[in-house]
Amino acid sequence: MQQYLQNKKGLVQGVFDKVYDKYDIMNDLMSLGVHRIWKRNLINWMNPGKNKILADVACGTGDIAKLFIDNSSNKNIELFCIDPNEGMMKKGKNRLSNYKNIKWIKGSAEKLPLKSNSCDYYTISFGLRNTKNINKSLSEAYRVLKSGGRFFCLEFSKIQNLSLDLVYKRYSKLIPEIGKFVVGEKEPYEYLIKSIQEFVNQEELKGLMEKNNFIKCEYRNFSGGIVAIHSGWKI
Ligand SMILES: C[S@@+](CC[C@H](N)C(=O)[O-])C[C@H]1O[C@@H](n2cnc3c(N)ncnc32)[C@H](O)[C@@H]1O
Known part of the structure; x- marks a missing residue:
C-alpha cells in the first residue's frame, strides 16, 4: 500500500498516457454509457447561472466543459479546463474545437494555475481519486473559488446495497479484460479498480470537504452509490 502511494504520481500519469487515445x-x-447520465446529473444539480466562470479540474477530454457550455444561456462563458495529461487534453481540444472559449491549461489539482477567488464553480469528475493529495486538492479548490462559489465532485463511491456490491465486484473483475481487448493494456484498468476500492467513502469525503472550510456540504448517491456527487460552498 505504502509503495503504491509513493509510486502513485508516476503511476497515474503512466495510466493516462496509455489510455488517452481510447479513453x-x-x-x-x-x-x-451510464457515465453520461452521471455527468448530466452533475450539470443539472449545478444548474449553471449566467456569466459564471467554471474551473473543470482533471478535465480529461472535456465532457464536463461541453455539458456546462451546452447548458449555459451564455455560450461564450469563460471556462478553464485543467489536467496534467497533455494526451487527454489534446483529444479534448480536437473534439471540442468549436468551443473557442475553453482555455486548456496543463496543471494539477494540488497546485492550480489559477488566481485566488477567481471562479464561480469548481468541478472535478472522476479526478479526485487520482490526485496524490486529496486535502491539498480540496484546499486549492477552496482557494480558487470566489466567495459564494460552489464545489462539485463526481466520483466513484461506496455501494449501499450488499447484493449490488457483490454484482459490481464481479463485474469489476471483467474490466481489465475489456481494457486488454480494446486498448491492449490490462494494467491501467487494474489501477482503476484498485483506486476505486481504496478511495474514501461518501461521509469521509464530506468530512474532508468540511475540514477544508467548505460549508453546507452534502452528497447525492447515484446508481446505488456506485458514484456520488458531493457539493460544498465557499463563503
Ligand atoms: C478518469 S479521468 C476523468 C476525466 C474527465 N473529468 C471525465 O470525467 O471523463 C481522470 C483525469 O485525471 C487527471 N489527473 C491525474 N492526476 C491528476 C492531478 N493530480 N490533478 C488533476 N488531474 C489529474 C488525468 O490526467 C485524467 O485526465
Whole structure:
C-alpha cells in the first residue's frame, strides 16, 4: 500500500498516457454509457447561472466543459479546463474545437494555475481519486473559488446495497479484460479498480470537504452509490 502511494504520481500519469487515445470509448464500454447520465446529473444539480466562470479540474477530454457550455444561456462563458495529461487534453481540444472559449491549461489539482477567488464553480469528475493529495486538492479548490462559489465532485463511491456490491465486484473483475481487448493494456484498468476500492467513502469525503472550510456540504448517491456527487460552498 505504502509503495503504491509513493509510486502513485508516476503511476497515474503512466495510466493516462496509455489510455488517452481510447479513453472515451472505454468510458462508454465500462459504464455501459451510464457515465453520461452521471455527468448530466452533475450539470443539472449545478444548474449553471449566467456569466459564471467554471474551473473543470482533471478535465480529461472535456465532457464536463461541453455539458456546462451546452447548458449555459451564455455560450461564450469563460471556462478553464485543467489536467496534467497533455494526451487527454489534446483529444479534448480536437473534439471540442468549436468551443473557442475553453482555455486548456496543463496543471494539477494540488497546485492550480489559477488566481485566488477567481471562479464561480469548481468541478472535478472522476479526478479526485487520482490526485496524490486529496486535502491539498480540496484546499486549492477552496482557494480558487470566489466567495459564494460552489464545489462539485463526481466520483466513484461506496455501494449501499450488499447484493449490488457483490454484482459490481464481479463485474469489476471483467474490466481489465475489456481494457486488454480494446486498448491492449490490462494494467491501467487494474489501477482503476484498485483506486476505486481504496478511495474514501461518501461521509469521509464530506468530512474532508468540511475540514477544508467548505460549508453546507452534502452528497447525492447515484446508481446505488456506485458514484456520488458531493457539493460544498465557499463563503
Ligand atoms: C478518469 S479521468 C476523468 C476525466 C474527465 N473529468 C471525465 O470525467 O471523463 C481522470 C483525469 O485525471 C487527471 N489527473 C491525474 N492526476 C491528476 C492531478 N493530480 N490533478 C488533476 N488531474 C489529474 C488525468 O490526467 C485524467 O485526465
